Amino acid sequence: MIEHIVLVKFSPNTLKEHIDEVIRRTKALRGVIPGLIDLQEGHNFSARSQGYELGLTVRFTNIESLDQYQVHPKHKEIRKYMNEIGLLDIIVVDFEID
Structure with missing residues (x-):
């Protein structure tokens, strides 16, 4: 299984x-992309966010x-939007999990 983590910074x-x-x-x-098992997303509320x-x-x-x-x-439509x-910036981390 693959874990895909994304942090996004906007203007x-x-x-x-x-x-x-x-x-x-x-x-x-969800339910549109083959092989997508779970998707969670939300606003960052941490004071340690460095603007993400x-x-x-x-x-x-x-x-x-x-x-x-x-x-x-x-997915490409979302990136365009x-x-x-x-x-402004995106940080991505992908790794395999057991």
């Missing part, structure tokens, strides 16, 4: 409503499923 001009829309669109991927406002964890059955997710049209609303 100070990005509205909370825009980030809420990212969350809504991402959660809608959004956290996402996704579990996949295998690396091939993660690869399919990356090129899936729905994030760029439009002021994406």
Whole structure:
């Protein structure tokens, strides 16, 4: 199984409503992407966030499923929307779990 962790930083001009829309669109991927087992996402409330406002964890059955997710049209639409609303930075960590 693969764990995919993403932290996202947006422009100070990005509205909370825009980030809420990212969350809504991402959660809608459940049941759409083959091999996607679980998806959790939300606003970061930690004071230690270093400006990263959004956290996402996704579990996949295998690396091939993660690869399919990356090129899936729905995932690409979300990334395009994030760029439009002021994406500044993304940190991604992928690892295999037992």
